[in-house]
Amino acid sequence: MSNNSFTPTLQALCTALLLSLAILACSKPETIKDLSDASYKLLNTDSSTVDFPQDYKGNISVVSFIYTHCPDVCPVITANMKNIQSGLEDTSDIQFIEISFDPQRDTPQVLKEYKKFFQLNSQFSLLTGEPAPVDSLLSQLNIVAKKIQPDSLQQDSSKYDMIHSNKIYLMDKAGKIRAEYPASNVPPKNVIEDIQKLR
Amino acid sequence: MTLLKHFLLVLIVGSIAIGCSSKSSSQKENKNVVLGKLELSNGWARPASQGQNGAVYLTIANGTASDDTLLNVQSDAADRAELHESYKDENSTVGMRPVDRQPIPESEKLLLKPGGLHIMLMNLKRDIAVGDSVSVSLEFAQVGTRTLQVPVKIQE
Ligand SMILES: [Cu+2]
Numbered sequence: 001m002s003n004n005s006f007t008p009t010l011q012a013l014c015t016a017l018l019l020s021l022a023i024l025a026c027s028k029p030e031t032i033k034d035l036s037d038a039s040y041k042l043l044n045t046d047s048s049t050v051d052f053p054q055d056y057k058g059n060i061s062v063v064s065f066i067y068t069h070c071p072d073v074c075p076v077i078t079a080n081m082k083n084i085q086s087g088l089e090d091t092s093d094i095q096f097i098e099i100s101f102d103p104q105r106d107t108p109q110v111l112k113e114y115k116k117f118f119q120l121n122s123q124f125s126l127l128t129g130e131p132a133p134v135d136s137l138l139s140q141l142n143i144v145a146k147k148i149q150p151d152s153l154q155q156d157s158s159k160y161d162m163i164h165s166n167k168i169y170l171m172d173k174a175g176k177i178r179a180e181y182p183a184s185n186v187p188p189k190n191v192i193e194d195i196q197k198l199r
Numbered sequence: 200m201t202l203l204k205h206f207l208l209v210l211i212v213g214s215i216a217i218g219c220s221s222k223s224s225s226q227k228e229n230k231n232v233v234l235g236k237l238e239l240s241n242g243w244a245r246p247a248s249q250g251q252n253g254a255v256y257l258t259i260a261n262g263t264a265s266d267d268t269l270l271n272v273q274s275d276a277a278d279r280a281e282l283h284e285s286y287k288d289e290n291s292t293v294g295m296r297p298v299d300r301q302p303i304p305e306s307e308k309l310l311l312k313p314g315g316l317h318i319m320l321m322n323l324k325r326d327i328a329v330g331d332s333v334s335v336s337l338e339f340a341q342v343g344t345r346t347l348q349v350p351v352k353i354q355e
Binding site for chain 1: 248252253254285287290291294319320321328355
C-alpha cells in the first residue's frame, strides 16, 4: 500500500468516527422502561400515600434504591445522589427519589430519620410501602434485593443484610425511564449531562 | 507508511498499558508512611440512628519494622463491631461480608474506605449524628490495642 492510497482511507475513517461520536453525544437516551401509565401506591416519610410515578410527572427524577440498615454501599449511593444535586446549576425541575427495597424494616419513620441524618433536603423523597406494591415496582424495574442472614445471628429474624442491585435510573417528565447508571460509582457529570438532554 | 503503522501501534499499545495500570484494586499503598510507628489517621464515622448499623473508616499506616495484622475491632457505641468489606458480584449486585484478619506489611497502609473495607457497627446503642464522635478500638497482633475517637461526618 502506498502512502497516497492509505491517507484518503484513513481520512474517511476518521471523519466517520468523528461523525458517529457527534451523533452519539447529541442523541437523547432511549426509553428503557415506560412507566407513564403505571401507578404504585407508596408511602412518603410523613406516612402520606404517594402515587409513583404519577405524582412525580412534570419533573425529571433521579431514582435510586436503598435499605437503611446498609452502612456502607447505600450511603455511598446517597452521597452520589447529593453530588448529582450539588453539581446541577439549576435543580428547579429535578427531584431525587430513593425507594427502599426493605419495607419490612424501612418504615416511613425510619426513612425520615435517614433523611435527617444524611441531611437530605426537600427535593429528596424517600419512599417505602406495603411489600406488595414495592415488590411489584422493583420487579418492573429489574431491581433485585435478597436477604442474607449472618450465621452468627440466626436466631433473630430481624437482623439481616441484603445483596442488591446498584442502580440509579433517570426518569423523564412523562414517567419514562431513560437511562441507568451504576449507582455507587457513576461520575455525577454523566448523569447531569443526560439530565440536560432531557430538559 | 511504516512510520504511520508504527505510530498507530504505539498508540494502541500505549492506551492498553494505561488502561491496565489505572486499574488499581489494591487497598494497600506505601506512600507517606511515618517510620517507627503504627499510625491511625483520617478516621470518620457515618451518621446513623439508634438500632441502625454504622460504618467507620480510617487509614492504618504500618511504619514499624515488622509486619502486623489487624485482628479485631470493637466499639462501645454498638452491640458489636466487625470488619467488613463491600463487594460487587458478577450480576453487578452489591453486598457486604465479614472479612478475616487483615495483614499490614511493614511500611504499608491499609485503607478502610467507602465501598470497600469498613468497620461495621452493628445495632447502634445511641444516635450518632454529625458533630458527635465515636470511639473504636483496633487490636493488632504486634502493637496491641489502639483506641481512637473518630468524628461523625457526611461523605463528600
Ligand atoms: Cu458492613
